[in-house]
Amino acid sequence: MRTFPRPPAFTTMSSSFSQANPHALASIVAASEAGGIEASEDIVDERGVKLWARGSPVLAGLVERLLQGGPYLSALAASEARRLLRVAGSLPVEASVSLLLTAARGRGTGFSHACLVMLAAGALAARCGCDEGSLQRTMLAALLHDIGEQYVNPAYLSSRRELTLDEWRHVSAHPRVGELFVSMNTRYPQRIAALVLAHHERFDGTGYPGRASASALPDGSGFLIVAETMAGVLNNDPVSAPARAVLAMGLVFGEYPMGIVNHVVRVQRSFPVEGAADLDRETARERVVIVREGLRRSRQAAQALEDLTEHEAERRSLARLAPLLGRLEAAFVSTGTAHYFDLVEQSADADAELVLQLELVPREVRWRMRSLARDVAQDLVQFPVEAQARFEPLLDALRGVPAGAS
Numbered sequence: 001m002r003t004f005p006r007p008p009a010f011t012t013m014s015s016s017f018s019q020a021n022p023h024a025l026a027s028i029v030a031a032s033e034a035g036g037i038e039a040s041e042d043i044v045d046e047r048g049v050k051l052w053a054r055g056s057p058v059l060a061g062l063v064e065r066l067l068q069g070g071p072y073l074s075a076l077a078a079s080e081a082r083r084l085l086r087v088a089g090s091l092p093v094e095a096s097v098s099l100l101l102t103a104a105r106g107r108g109t110g111f112s113h114a115c116l117v118m119l120a121a122g123a124l125a126a127r128c129g130c131d132e133g134s135l136q137r138t139m140l141a142a143l144l145h146d147i148g149e150q151y152v153n154p155a156y157l158s159s160r161r162e163l164t165l166d167e168w169r170h171v172s173a174h175p176r177v178g179e180l181f182v183s184m185n186t187r188y189p190q191r192i193a194a195l196v197l198a199h200h201e202r203f204d205g206t207g208y209p210g211r212a213s214a215s216a217l218p219d220g221s222g223f224l225i226v227a228e229t230m231a232g233v234l235n236n237d238p239v240s241a242p243a244r245a246v247l248a249m250g251l252v253f254g255e256y257p258m259g260i261v262n263h264v265v266r267v268q269r270s271f272p273v274e275g276a277a278d279l280d281r282e283t284a285r286e287r288v289v290i291v292r293e294g295l296r297r298s299r300q301a302a303q304a305l306e307d308l309t310e311h312e313a314e315r316r317s318l319a320r321l322a323p324l325l326g327r328l329e330a331a332f333v334s335t336g337t338a339h340y341f342d343l344v345e346q347s348a349d350a351d352a353e354l355v356l357q358l359e360l361v362p363r364e365v366r367w368r369m370r371s372l373a374r375d376v377a378q379d380l381v382q383f384p385v386e387a388q389a390r391f392e393p394l395l396d397a398l399r400g401v402p403a404g405a406s
């Protein structure tokens, strides 16, 4: 397996676990005040007060609650639910991990998210016929996948505004920090650390932190990658989550492992999008126009730069961008979103699935455009100073800044 290139933020952010990270420390203090989860080893504070007791099947209880509370998750787990409960209850949770998971519990939705991803990844692995060892590895890695977030400034994680490049570097290093944490502070096999590192990668090499493509990813990473995306949409809107997950993962061919996504699609069929199709037509139109125009301007700006540029680093950056941008534009066109918009405009009673698509597709495309902008912005430091200004129109277009607004 190849190792991933390290992101620039990595060295500054996580050079040592021997020094207390203020964000992790603040979470641990908050969690110790609020109570915690139970560990495979007792954890006591400096006064000898037991914060966590040994060996209680807390995770199995949480998984059971998730299954009971969510028809979608229970449909995904289906006949494997009992097996998933058993594996969750027997996971070897080491004390250092319990400490940070407990900290995550006292800080936003980190802990419930970890359990959700653990359950979804486990359900997908079970559906794909994984044996007991793979299932346990998948669920353990999924439980740990965001443990590196405990070392990230929580203000960046919950930010609703777009992050600056430096802030994004900080956030996007969390898989690497998690990998390091597992390697240095636990006795888990290296495969667990490798899975943690891979959870935001994409099979076509467009993920982070390593831009690693399928052949460089560890076995089983697809379960985490798909489960992470599913958990993201489940948190946002449990009602339309199945359809959202399928749309997000099917938008750009090659990003996700289709063998695993097919299981999500199968479950989604029993959860049709229903209900009132409320649509703020003006906002929907604006979103579609921003994306369509943004893609067009990005393509033109990139082509103009290709004619101007002589510097090798600029060429490399543009050569990487061009096919990704082309694929994204093709994906957007192929969804027919602009066409559907006309249909919805003409119809008083908009079909719920069309409305969902109008809302979701532009958002997904914009997310990917911003991700491309971040990639180009990270390359800028290697360019000659005069070239950096030349790239501004391209960056504005990718970021969806209206023409002439910056």
Ligand SMILES: [Fe+2]
Binding pocket: 145, 146, 174, 175, 199, 200
């Ligand atoms: Fe993550």
Ligand SMILES: [Fe+2]
Binding pocket: 113, 117, 145, 146, 228
């Ligand atoms: Fe996550």
